[in-house]
Structure formats: structure tokens, C-alpha cells
Amino acid sequence: MNDWWKKATVYEIYPRSFKDTNNDGIGDIQGIIEKLDYLENLGIDLLWVTPMYVSPQHDNGYDISDYYAIDPLYGTMEDFDRLIQEAKKRNIYLMMDMVLNHTSIEHKWFKESRKSKDNPYRDYYFWKDLKPDGSAPNNWTSRFGGSAWKYDEKTEQAYLHLFDETQADLNWENENVRNECYKILDFWAKKGIKGFRLDVVNLLSKTPGLPDDPVLGPTGDGRTHNVDGPKIHEYLHAMNQEVFKSMQLVTVGEMSSSTPEQCLLYSQEEREELSMIFSFHHMKSDYKGKAKWTNEPFSLEKLKASQSLFQEKMHKGKGWNALFYSNHDQPRALSRFADDRMYRQESAKLLAITLFGQQGTTFIYQGEEIGMTNAYFSSIDDYKDTESLAAYEELIASGFSEREALIILQQKSRDNARTPMQWDNSIYKGFSTREPWLRINPDEISAEKEMSDENSVFYTYQRLIAYRKKYPIFTEGSYRALDAENKELFIYERLYNEEKLLIISNFSNKNIHYKMPADYREPHRINILESNYGRENLSATLELKPYESLLLFRE
Ligand code: GLC
Numbered sequence: 001m002n003d004w005w006k007k008a009t010v011y012e013i014y015p016r017s018f019k020d021t022n023n024d025g026i027g028d029i030q031g032i033i034e035k036l037d038y039l040e041n042l043g044i045d046l047l048w049v050t051p052m053y054v055s056p057q058h059d060n061g062y063d064i065s066d067y068y069a070i071d072p073l074y075g076t077m078e079d080f081d082r083l084i085q086e087a088k089k090r091n092i093y094l095m096m097d098m099v100l101n102h103t104s105i106e107h108k109w110f111k112e113s114r115k116s117k118d119n120p121y122r123d124y125y126f127w128k129d130l131k132p133d134g135s136a137p138n139n140w141t142s143r144f145g146g147s148a149w150k151y152d153e154k155t156e157q158a159y160l161h162l163f164d165e166t167q168a169d170l171n172w173e174n175e176n177v178r179n180e181c182y183k184i185l186d187f188w189a190k191k192g193i194k195g196f197r198l199d200v201v202n203l204l205s206k207t208p209g210l211p212d213d214p215v216l217g218p219t220g221d222g223r224t225h226n227v228d229g230p231k232i233h234e235y236l237h238a239m240n241q242e243v244f245k246s247m248q249l250v251t252v253g254e255m256s257s258s259t260p261e262q263c264l265l266y267s268q269e270e271r272e273e274l275s276m277i278f279s280f281h282h283m284k285s286d287y288k289g290k291a292k293w294t295n296e297p298f299s300l301e302k303l304k305a306s307q308s309l310f311q312e313k314m315h316k317g318k319g320w321n322a323l324f325y326s327n328h329d330q331p332r333a334l335s336r337f338a339d340d341r342m343y344r345q346e347s348a349k350l351l352a353i354t355l356f357g358q359q360g361t362t363f364i365y366q367g368e369e370i371g372m373t374n375a376y377f378s379s380i381d382d383y384k385d386t387e388s389l390a391a392y393e394e395l396i397a398s399g400f401s402e403r404e405a406l407i408i409l410q411q412k413s414r415d416n417a418r419t420p421m422q423w424d425n426s427i428y429k430g431f432s433t434r435e436p437w438l439r440i441n442p443d444e445i446s447a448e449k450e451m452s453d454e455n456s457v458f459y460t461y462q463r464l465i466a467y468r469k470k471y472p473i474f475t476e477g478s479y480r481a482l483d484a485e486n487k488e489l490f491i492y493e494r495l496y497n498e499e500k501l502l503i504i505s506n507f508s509n510k511n512i513h514y515k516m517p518a519d520y521r522e523p524h525r526i527n528i529l530e531s532n533y534g535r536e537n538l539s540a541t542l543e544l545k546p547y548e549s550l551l552l553f554r555e
């Protein structure tokens with residue numbers, strides 16, 4: 001089967017925070033190699049490692065200055081080659097994180113481009129005159145706040161940056177840019193990796209002329225003209241033909257605000273673009289409308305509505321989802337969507353079950369498998385992330401007190417997910433022997449503790465990963481939301497031939513009575529695949545405990 005990756009589970013590593021072996025406080029490639037046995041034990045198939053290329057690290061590697069070399073921070077190219085080999089011995093394959101929407105302004109292309117208006121590299125990026133009144137060339141905003149344009153005195157023009165001002169957007173209209181990007185992909189593919197995670201790849205194509213966006217605010221200010229732009233499918237298809245197809249690579253595109261219709265186009269097999277997509281709509285279940293930097297409470301209704309919509313549409317249209325609740329850009333799902341204090345273990349398992357029952361390729365973000373929680377830093381000095389620091393400034397400038405701004409960061413900052421991996425309970429949690437680059441979360445959670453407890457979150461993930469390989473219903477089954485209006489329960493079933501899966505998750509801290517659907521009552525034989533309360537029997541009416549979750553299989 002050439003779509004083995006549909007049954008696979010991918011583990012995301014944020015190398016900076018995974019495992020430090022030379023004790024400089026920063027995780028490294030050698031650290032990943034040391035932990036491969038742990039990952040093999042968990043049962044994962046693919047590793048997605050966030051960027052380790054040479055970078056000034058303004059956005060922790062998403063600002064690349066040399067695509068062909070490993071940053072010495074993480075090790076050497078020999079270390080990287082060894083990682084591929086060592087992983088392969090354990091049937092684990094690598095997925096590289098590739099950033100093709102922008103480069104660091106320290107990349108040689110940009111340095112050339114900046115020199116003069118007629119430099120051969122000028123057109124690798126977007127350069128424009130300011131408006132006569134001295135304002136930016138258009139009204140587009142950066143995803144990290146403020147205008148998306150940075151004026152450069154040297155040539156008296158501004159360049160486009162949809163992220164940090166040290167990340168200049170590449171001009172994909174330029175054929176040379178496209179060819180350079182294929183070359184980069186090809187270089188890494190030939191090293192024996194199995195795939196790519198493509199960073200913000202729905203932004204590659206911009207409306208020619210870069211017109212003002214008529215829509216303002218979080219859904220607009222440029223998004224009309226830079227999300228799923230006019231040539232995006234053409235570019236991805238070309239990338240597929242040039243590189244992915246012949247090497248049989250698995251690809252996942254980050255599609256932050258793309259619609260389900262667009263996501264289908266990106267991932268339908270016969271279109272030959274990408275294998276699957278990350279959609280982020282469900283990550284907005286604690287946004288105020290579309291606005292992220294608020295402390296809006298989590299809404300289960302929003303989570304269910306967006307996940308159910310994608311499940312149904314992608315199944316019907318034969319697209320493919322990448323399933324995730326956490327990654328390096330999101331606070332810990334356990335802290336956001338459930339209860340990370342009173343019911344931490346139950347909640348972590350509930351999220352695992354609720355996600356792994358769905359259709360798609362499952363992703364685990366480092367630490368999720370041991371139930372790590374948000375860091376809740378209480379001083380702005382503890383935050384390191386460029387997006388969080390910019391958001392803090394903006395919040396203060398718009399009238400929030402420092403305390404209020406910090407409370408929002410505690411809920412929304414990406415640093416919540418970036419604290420070092422907690423391997424054991426020594427002073428620096430087995431991550432390093434010295435003070436790490438980002439503060440450690442001082443709680444008691446550790447991989448060591450999880451491994452020694454047979455009822456732990458870790459083993460729940462281990463079993464879930466195995467079920468997905470064993471039962472075709474996980475990959476093939478259709479999706480049906482049940483009790484869609486319920487504000488506390490997330491219930492859905494999967495249907496495949498005569499088989500059924502039923503997932504029941506109580507996202508509240510209350511006991512709730514739930515009447516089992518007739519199909520799952522006597523005389524049908526129901527197999528309890530997972531229960532986060534160790535339930536052994538079912539009844540016509542269940543009294544669900546706080547954050548209780550069940551995965552039931554009817555053969
Ligand atoms: C993606 C990455 C994120 C980065 C941004 C800009 O969203 O996941 O970490 O800041 O792109 O490259």
C-alpha cells in the first residue's frame with residue numbers, strides 16, 4: 001500500500017527543547033538520537049523535526065539563512081545523517097520542516113536583493129515604494145502584529161514580511177525562486193528522508209500587484225490576497241511533480257485559515273499536490289471571534305463544529321486530514337480544552353481518545369504523550385517567543401495593564417508548549433545539566449514517571465497508535481457526529497461496513513447521564529478499546545464521570 005502513512009502516527013520534535021546532550025541548555029540532534037528507543041517504544045512511524053537549518057534564530061529556525069546546512073547549535077550534517085540511519089533501524093522515518101514562504105534577511109539572496117534595485121536577486125522578494133504620504137505600500141499586516149512592510153533605507157523601498165521583519169517573503173512568481181526551492185527539497189529528499197512538513201505553504205501565492213485588502217481585522221488585512229492565492233495549486237502541483245512524486249514523499253501542508261473546500265483541493269490524491277493538510281479552525285475554539293490574544297474561555301461547541309465539519313467534508317471529498325491538538329505554535333491542549341489540575345491524567349487521555357478516533361493521520365507533539373501542561377510564566381522576562389513579545393507590546397499599547405496582558409500570554413503564548421521536555425525529576429528534568437534556554441515547567445510530570453505507571457497517558461497513546469494500525473475502520477470509516485448540540489459531550493461514531501466505533505467524551509467536570517444509542521446496547525457485543533476510568537462494563541445509561549472518555553468498537 002503506498003498510503004501507509006494514513007495509518008501512521010507522526011511525532012513532532014521541537015529540537016531546541018527536546019534533549020540537550022552537550023549541556024549548552026539547547027536541545028540537539030544527538031539528543032534526538034538518544035531518545036529514539038523511547039519513540040520506538042511509543043510506536044511512532046514518522047518524526048517531524050522543526051527547522052534545524054542555519055538560522056539567526058529570530059523565530060527559532062523558521063528564519064533560514066542557509067537551507068543546505070545544519071545549524072551548529074544542533075550539531076553537524078554527520079549528526080543529521082546518523083539520525084536518519086539510527087531512526088531507520090527502528091522503522092522510524094524523518095519528515096523535514098521546510099520553510100519556503102520566506103527566508104531570513106540574513107540569507108545570501110536577501111543580502112543581494114537589498115543591495116540595489118537592479119540586483120539579479122531583487123525580484124526574489126517583494127520590494128515596493130512607500131505611498132506618497134510615507135505610509136506602507138499596502139494595508140497588509142504581519143501575522144506577528146504591525147505592518148507587513150519594512151522600509152529599507154539603502155534603496156528607499158520596503159520589503160514584504162508576513163511574519164517577523166527578519167523573515168522576508170519570497171516572490172514565487174519568479175521562476176528562479178521556484179527552481180531554487182525544488183533544488184532544496186531535492187537535496188534533503190536524496191538524504192533519505194520520507195517527507196516534508198511545509199510551513200505556511202498556503203501563503204506562497206499572492207495576488208499580483210499586492211492590492212489593499214478590503215477586509216480589515218483578523219480575517220483580512222492581506223489574507224484576502226495572500227491565503228490560497230491564485231497560483232497556489234499550480235505551485236504545489238509543480239512541486240509534487242518535480243520532487244514529491246518520484247521519491248514517494250509524504251507531505252503535510254500547514255493551512256492555517258484555508259477553507260475545507262481548499263483543503264480538499266490540496267489533498268485529493270488525484271490532484272497530486274500534498275498528502276494531507278493541517279487545518280487550524282478547531283484551534284480557534286478559545287478565540288474571541290477570530291481574535292487570538294484574548295482570554296476567551298474554551299467552547300466545546302466550536303471545537304466540535306469545526307472538527308465535525310472537516311471530518312465530514314474531507315471524508316466525502318476524499319481529502320486527508322492531519323489530526324492534532326497540540327504543536328509548537330499552540331498552548332498545550334490539555335490546559336486549553338480540559339482540566340490540567342484536578343483531572344490532568346483523565347483530561348490528557350480524553351484528548352488522545354477524542355482525536356485518535358477521527359479520520360486522518362495522527363500527530364503527537366513532544367510532551368503531549370506524558371500530559372505536559374502550559375508553563376504559565378508569570379513574568380514577561382520568562383517569555384522568549386517573538387510572536388508573544390510582539391503581542392504583549394500591542395496589548396499594552398492598546399490599554400491593557402501588564403497583569404492583564406500576562407494573563408492572556410499565560411493562556412495563548414507559544415512558549416507554553418516550548419518548555420523543555422520533562423524526562424525525569426532531576427533539577428533540569430533530565431533535559432540538560434544546566435539552565436535551559438527557556439524556563440522549565442516546575443511540576444512533577446516526567447516521562448520516567450509515566451513509563452513506570454501502566455495506567456499512564458503514555459500507554460494510552462501507545463495503544464491508540466497500535467489500534468490505528470490494526471483496525472481499518474480508523475482509516476476508512478465515515479464520520480457521524482452524535483448529539484451535536486450537547487455543550488458538554490463530544491460524541492461521534494465511525495462506520496465501516498458492518499463495523500462501528502463510538503467515541504464518547506465528557507469535556508466537563510460534572511457527572512453526566514448518557515443514554516447509549518440502541519446500536520451499542522445488548523445484544524450487540526461491544527468491545528471497550530479505551531476507557532480513561534478503567535470501565536469494564538457498559539449499561540443502557542452511563543453515568544459519565546468528569547472528563548471521562550470511551551472508545552468503543554462494535555465488530
Ligand atoms: C509557522 C511555524 C511557526 C512560524 C511561522 C513562520 O506557522 O509553525 O512556528 O513562526 O510559520 O515561519
Ligand code: CA
Pocket residue numbers: 020021022023024025026027028073
Ligand atoms: Ca545542546
